[in-house]
Amino acid sequence: MEPRTLFVTGGARSGKSSHALAEAEKSGLSLVFIATAQASDPEMAARIDRHRDERGPQWTTIECPVALADLIAEQADPSRILLIDCLTLWTSNLMFGGHDIVTETARLVGAIEHAKGPLILVTNEVGLGIVPDNALSREFRDAAGRVNQAVAAACSEAVMIVSGLLLRLK
Numbered sequence: 001m002e003p004r005t006l007f008v009t010g011g012a013r014s015g016k017s018s019h020a021l022a023e024a025e026k027s028g029l030s031l032v033f034i035a036t037a038q039a040s041d042p043e044m045a046a047r048i049d050r051h052r053d054e055r056g057p058q059w060t061t062i063e064c065p066v067a068l069a070d071l072i073a074e075q076a077d078p079s080r081i082l083l084i085d086c087l088t089l090w091t092s093n094l095m096f097g098g099h100d101i102v103t104e105t106a107r108l109v110g111a112i113e114h115a116k117g118p119l120i121l122v123t124n125e126v127g128l129g130i131v132p133d134n135a136l137s138r139e140f141r142d143a144a145g146r147v148n149q150a151v152a153a154a155c156s157e158a159v160m161i162v163s164g165l166l167l168r169l170k
Contacts (some may be wrong), residue, residue, distance in 0.1 A: 003078065004118040007152045007169075009125045010161035019161050020083055020120045021055065027118065030080035031059045036090040038065050065093045069107035076115040087123035087151060091144045101143050105150050112154040121155065123148050 006023060010016045024031055033055060039045035052061055064071045068090060075082055084090075094101050112119060127145045132138045152158045158169040 002156065003076070003115055004157065005112055005115065005155040006118075006120045007155040007158040008120060008122045008161065009148060009152070009158070011125060011128070014161045015164040016122050016124075016161045017051075017085055019159070019166065020085065020122045024081045024083045024120055025058075027081045029118065032075060032080050032082045033059045033061045034068070034071060034075075034082055034084040035061055035063050036065050036068070036084065036086060036093060038063075038089075038093065065090070066097060066099065066104075069104070069111040072108075072111040072115055072119065076111075076117040076119065078117045081118045081120065082115075083120045083122070085122040087121055087147055088126065088144055091147050092140060095140060095143060101147070105147050108147075109150050109154045112151065119155075121151055123151070125160065 006020070008016050008020045008023075035048070037044065037048055039048055052059075055061070062071065062075070068084060072082065072084075091101065093099075094104055112121070124144070125148070126141050132141055152169070155170075160167045160169055
């Protein structure tokens with residue numbers, strides 16, 4: 001049986017991360033949180049610290065702003081569950097770091113498909129709002145949508161969280 005791969009999407013503050021944390025914790029496996037956020041300013045640093053405190057000491061946190069495919073290949077194991085939060089920040093890290101998003105997405109999909117242990121991947125659904133008014137924001141929205149499509153297709157399960165409510169997609 002292939003390891004479970006769960007894709008969790010939804011809007012900002014919809015309950016995605018809470019759902020993903022609960023799913024991971026009920027697995028009974030060792031808990032590994034893969035953080036893609038970077039502390040680029042004091043507010044973000046405080047947010048990261050707050051989220052780490054909320055997770056508690058049972059979680060091991062690994063910061064990985066870009067090299068997700070490599071980290072999954074290295075860390076995935078049947079004895080632990082990897083929760084990656086979030087792909088939207090990962091996409092922006094790739095954009096602003098000058099990485100090839102198409103290539104990195106393909107590498108991530110390959111890592112998901114060959115993972116030796118369970119994964120939960122959290123992302124934001126950014127394509128449901130108005131069309132952004134500038135080219136960079138439109139480029140980001142489009143890139144995030146393509147990343148989400150590719151990753152959701154590679155995962156065995158996909159859910160969307162809306163206002164704290166779960167909608168099973170596959």
